[in-house]
Each structure stands twice: as C-alpha cells, then as structure tokens.
Amino acid sequence: MTVPEQLEVVQLGESFVGSGVNAAHINTVFGHRNGAAGTAWATALATPSAGHVPFVAVLRPSLPVKPLTLFVTKAAPAHDAHGLLIWGPAQAGVAAGVADAVADGFIPAELTDTHALIAAVWVNPGADDADTVYRNNRAAISEALANGARNLPNLEDVLSARHSPSNPFYTPDTFAKDA
DSSP: OOOOGGGSOOEEEEEEESOGGGOEEEEEEEEETTSHHHHHHHHHHHOOBTTBOOEEOEEETTEEOSSOEEEEESSOOOSHHHHHHIIIIIHHHHHHHHHHHHHTTSSOGGGTTTEEEEEEEEOOTTOOOHHHHHHHHHHHHHHHHHHHHTTOSOHHHHHHHTTSOOBTTBOOSSOOOOO
C-alpha cells in the first residue's frame, strides 16, 4: 500500500517541565499509522529491551488515550518506587496530556483514529512526589505536542541560543567555539 505524501509528515516535539527530581522531559513522534510513525510505533512495541518495555498509555484500565500512545521509558526502573512512578503518575499524566492536546486542537480529532503517538518519557529514579510527577508529565506532553504542531523551536531561537547552551544538568562556564 502506498501512503499519500501528506500522511508521511511526522511531527516531532520536545518539552521539559518542572525542576529537580520530579521534572518531566518528553520527546514525541506523531504521525500516520500507515507511515513512518506507525512503523516505529509497532516496531518499538514488538521489540522491548531489558528495562525498557513500551506500553500503551491508558486513562484508566481498558481505556487507552487516543491517538493510541506508546509510552517509552528513557530510564529503566531503578527500584520498585521508581517503577510505580513510571506506571502510575507519569503514565496518567501522559494520557491526560494527550487528551488535553486533542481537546486544545493541537491534535485534530479527525486524526485520532488514523495516527499514532510515541512518547519518550524521562522519570528520574530519585523522583519522590507522585502528584508533581503527574502534573509535570501532563504539562510536558501537551507542550511537546503543541511544539510539534507549531514546528517549534524556531531556527532563530536555536541559532541565538547556541552561544549560551544550558540544561538542568550542565551549563558551561564559558563559551568555547571549536576552531
């Protein structure tokens, strides 16, 4: 089956919400089930690796969010409490945030049965507040999907920030451009 060109478009999104051990970092891949995103979705579900078992995000048991969302952990569960934060509040936040993105129009309702979503989700092994993990993941996925729909970031913002890169884990003391 040949997929029409407009179905090959894949939206990529990213968002980091919160601070400290309960922050959320999410990357998203959204596209047609018959295109590259659908192939990646099915492949990831069918080929789990040790500690990284993708699963379908649900709003409650037997009620998956639409579009069907594959939750992929960026960090293997380090201990039981960490695993519970992944499967519980992070998953609930992702599912609710995807539904928010549909309700807010960043994912058109007419695409919820034809498209698939992959969410790569970071939950820090040191996370310790389930409600904050939930809120941060809900906000992060909704923002990541909005960013993908808007083709953000703008190239001008990327070029401007290249002289002062930073993230929650590292900020260089000075800028050193490679010669």
